Amino acid sequence: MRCPFCGHEDSQVKDSRPTEDGASIRRRRQCEGCGARFTTFERIQLRELTVVKSENRREPFDRGKLERSIAIACRKRPVEQTRIERLVTAIQRQIETSGESEVPASTVGEMVMDGLKALDSVAYIRFASVYKDFREAKDFEDFAGSVSEVGRE
Known part of the structure; x- marks a missing residue:
């Protein structure tokens, strides 16, 4: 694992x-070059996922990007x-268990909307x-009016 501080190739x-959720392993590492300590997370990945964006652009699924966008919507909440x-x-x-290796960005967006x-x-509402x-x-x-109407049902 490359050190995020000095770029050295080896760490211990x-x-x-x-x-806590058992979905990943947290590892504390120490760089063998500069001695700095840092944390990494290891997760199971069932398959390579590709997100199909507008105009058929494709990019690899990025869990960090998904987490950041949800965290931004939840900021100060x-x-x-x-x-x-x-x-x-x-x-x-x-997404992984859907059986598809490519997923439309709109599908990911709808999943986020449902979860939020x-x-x-x-x-x-922020995300929307x-x-x-x-x-x-x-x-x-x-949109906010439709959300408050759903809450009253």
Whole structure:
């Protein structure tokens, strides 16, 4: 594992333990070059996944990107990081077990929307405002109104 501080090629594992959700292994490492310590996570990957973006652009599925976008939607909300990680893991597993190696970005977006809807309504609206590309305040009002109507049913 390359050191993130000095770029040295070798590091030594000092400690390994499973994460709270058991979906990955947390490893504490020490660089053999500069002696710095850092943490890595090892996860099971069932297959190489590709996300098909607009205009048929393709890019590898990036769990970190998914986690960052959900975390941004949940910023300053009472949502624990472990719940965000569980949502990301659930979405990743759902994609991996679908049997497809390519998944449309719109499918991933809808999975995030469904997960955030159950997690936090404000985060759901925040994510939707970017995902659905709201152009004006009226778009935002209409969507927020539909969310509050669903909550009253």
